[in-house]
Amino acid sequence: MTQAEPVTFSTVRENYFDPPAWTQEVREKEPITRMRFADGHLGWLVTGYSAARAVLSDPRFSARGELKHQPVPRAATMERTPAAPPGMFIQHDDPEHQRYRKLLTGQFTVRRMRLLTEWIEKTTHEHLDAMEALGSPADLFEHFALPLPSLVICELLGVPYADREQFQRDTAIWSSFGRSTEEVTGAWASLGAYLHRLVLLKRAEPADDILSGLVAADPTLTDEELTSIAFLLLVAGHETTANQIGLGLLALFENPAQLAALRADRSLVDGAVEELLRYLSIVHHGPTRAALEDAEIEGTAVKAGEVVMVSLAAANRDPRKFADPERLDITRAATGHLAFGHGIHQCLGQQLSRIELRVGLNALLDRFPGLRPAVPAREIPLRHDMQVYGVYELPVAW
Template sequence: MTESNLSLAGLPVTRPAGCPFDPPEELARLREQQPLSRMVFPDGHVGWLVTSHALLRAVLADTRFSSRHELLHSPLPGAASMERTPPAPPGLFIGMDAPDHTRYRSLLTGKFTVRRMRLLTERVEEITTEHLDAMERHGPPVDLMEAFARPIPALVICELLGVSFADRESFQRHVATVNDLDATPEEVQGAFVALQEYLHELVLAKRAKPTDDLLSDIADGDLTDEELTNIGVLLLGGGFDTTANMLALGTFALLRHPGQLAALRADPGLTDQAVEELLRYLSITHTGMRTALEDVELDGHLIRAGECVALSVQAANRDPEKFADPDTLDLHRKAVGHVSFGHGVHQCLGQQLARVEMRVAYPALISRFPTLRLAVPPEEVPLRTDSDIYGVHRLPVTWDKA
């Protein structure tokens, strides 16, 4: 067991020129030569970076590594200016370990079953059709992010939680600020507080007059208003931003791979497989983190208690030890085992909802607009490199009117 010499001044973040879907090239070199590397985090903390699929899953499955917010160090650029995160408030369970995490998650697990999400499919289909109709009425060109990718998951999560869709612009703006790496600490905190205030008012309304939605469902229990508020913030924040960027960036990727697009259009039965492959290939939630609670031996190295481990999801999902020809988008691939939704006890609670939305939206879009194409050169599509969720800020598209 050894302690590795320091090798990285920071997380590799520069993607190869002209390849908006590929991870930074340095990650592939590290994965091959040194999949567990010493790294300096932006705040000066000296921790580690994991780039292999096997090691990333090992860390996520090991309870000796913590998700507690106050123990984590962000590896993302811009984190140096941020104050250390305080302990997660009651209800914000992604920043907790067992038994607190277990208690909250067990209350919600039954609300996000595969069966329940499938029951939502019909409503997702209606919402998708409504937005495709609106696109057709508007005519080309449109920003697909604004016309399609963002409003569909926003409306779905609003209906699931019982949030007024009329308020979507406000909470979308606040969620975007929370995820914005260029936002100041004051701006991030202000946006988070605004979300809390909004959800607190909603919780009080659900307590007084329950409706047929998830928030009313869990309000009928012994959770405090503060716990319900923060659970609502978590579900609202996580319920649309990731899926919105998957819908937009996934469409961008399909448009840049016309052979794959044609295969999906010709065989809608390929949809489930295509969604998993796009999740693997794009890895929009690209970097996670955990902190060792005790000394841990991993891959022949000693990770000391208190050291933070950055987890490169995008490198793990392109690991040739797990996926053959991993840098190729292949919708016929069975991308079983990708880690885009994480792994272990913290695996994404809403993954089935995200899958339902993508399985409906992608084929509906490419079927309705068979001549869909970019309205600008691909290099002019503004990439979302300033967020911990990768994607595009806008996706201008056009098509031939009938």
Template sequence: MTSPTVSPDRRPSQDRLALRLPPEYTERAPDRPFHPAAHQSELGREGPVHEVALSDGDRAWLVTGHEEARALLADPRLSSDRFRSTRMVEKIPPELRKRLLDPATRAGNFITMDAPDHTRYRRLLTGQFTVRRMRLLEPRVHEIVTSHLDAMIEAGTSADLVPAFALPVPSLVICELLGVRYEDRDEFQERTSTLLRLDAHVDDVVRAADEQRAFMRALVRRKRVEPADDLLSGLIEAEAALTDDELVSISNLLLIAGHETTANMIGLGTFALLEHPAELARLRADPSLTPGAVEELLRYLSIVHLGPIRLTLEDVEIGGVTVPADSTVIVSVPVVNRDPRTYRDPDTLDVARPRVSHLAFGHGIHQCLGQQLARVEMAVAFTEMLRRLPGLRLDLPAGEVPLRSDMLVYGVHSLPVSWDETAS
């Protein structure tokens, strides 16, 4: 089906498809913070594939069906490399286009690559992100979670959960994994915030990107001379042919993804549990439910406003609809994970939901490399937080919790909470 064009009062300043969609596609209702944007949900109820109008006059195809999304994400006829389309390249602001097309910037940026280039990087990184290695990290994750909860309890009976717990825990984990000094976290988190702001000016984006690449380049050069027991040193040792440009891009992708996504799932997930007290009580009473509850939170919540973007290399049939070659295809992860054809009572949070399958980590060759680490971090964080903070509750009305609607990665900007004095 076709939806009408709505012209927003904003000019895209970044290469962000979300900004080229009318705002009703991405803006979530303040009184429904855990649900997809209403317009996306409406489209999902009407069918699995939709032709939509972008605010600049271009068109795209929005996929809202679970089965259709899985199929297209595994289909080699759809490319992750937008630079294969002159049409898509021309939509990027000129100031940013030059930077994005720079070979130094593109080197190692494996999330925008297709096979065989993507295969080479994926193989290298898979060796560093084995399930066994992630499980070996679990005791250290426990230590990090425990130390932050200790600090919160020692400081009193209230805190803003985001800066006190949700953000620093995964930040410290990914810093140690990569070999980044944790003392530098404020610096790279500030740049990351600029890079992920939907309304950031292109000049600020370019500046933040340049500073982050310079920061990571210095680290790469140090690791070549002084290797350690970390992922970056492991990549250098495993593949001596990797250039500094490749290592910089790979490390930046892992650093940003490794702390932003998990941090926002912990923050938003805690908010959701506090707003569903019956589910929180079930989880607190039976911690064995936690692994399944993590999967349910990943399904029920979505920290992306849209999802993976692909380019059709030829005419492709998706859900009975023929999508022409050189078309932009967007997977609506928030709606796909609520598909009633796949899930019973999809709009209900059920921490005991059996065999939860979802696309929060993607599907196909671009499925998230760090998903096992994210699962470990979330499971430990929720288990220990609920065990050690009895009576955990919001310190303000739910409608006043500031949402990250202005960011590429959704969640909460802050989450003031309090707990009983019996915390230990």
């Protein structure tokens, strides 16, 4: 098969909610196509749904960081990912990955999720009280979408919420495209030092949180391992959910018939959450994997050493899986979407994220039946320059 000119990945989306148009054009031709990575490495881009599942579930494709190449430019000296430190389990293969994941799964108990759900409901209403007191209009992202997941992850890890400005700032710098090497490495070091101090605190003064639970469950875990685990949970636990809430509300505002249906029948909320996850797929460039040996994906030969990037956003719009995928439809059976990934590295905190989204959406519609955007959608700044897509602000009125 003759391959077309390799594509170069861009995070710019022409439409607020759709993947970049070129990824959909590529998918219509082939589910996997040649791609040139930021450092010139010639690898592959997966845009088809079944091809994405195949790569993410195949042990011949490694998640190890030192084998990967960056799909888009970051800091000048960071096109290649260094070997992951101990505990950075999303960049480990089994059996190391399984060891950490099993320990963490044991911390997401039914009891903890029940207590967290009650706590999330209470905290949600407190933040809506505060936003209502500010008066209309208000920035829903600043006063609700961002603080709610930040509070949840602080509660889960035992992080003082008063420290949120530091970790939000460091996370934003570390997650940005186009920052200098000094800025990115400085943010990494700052966040790592903060979390290391937290680990030492949990060893000395254990409490009812995940870090303390991990220390108790496996006393052999080192400070470095615990710091890496805390880093992953902190970064993934607030950035993604905050932007899913913000962009999800904007998508409903821009689809008034869907919003009206949800307001009229609140039993649709679970389906609405799944459909918004599928429809938006807010991670710009999805997981990357390195082929450990020659493999064939959907008829395409991938050579050992080549890196494959999966576009979750494009795969979730594959018409071979979802009928009329460009349309937001909260009555659709969107289960099976890849917003949380697939395979052994599928997002560990996905159920917690679903709880936050469901509780937040229900509470917003209950409290503000007339909630609406305060400015035209085209005036809302979008996060094209961040690893996680979403909004920088969301002015609303009621």
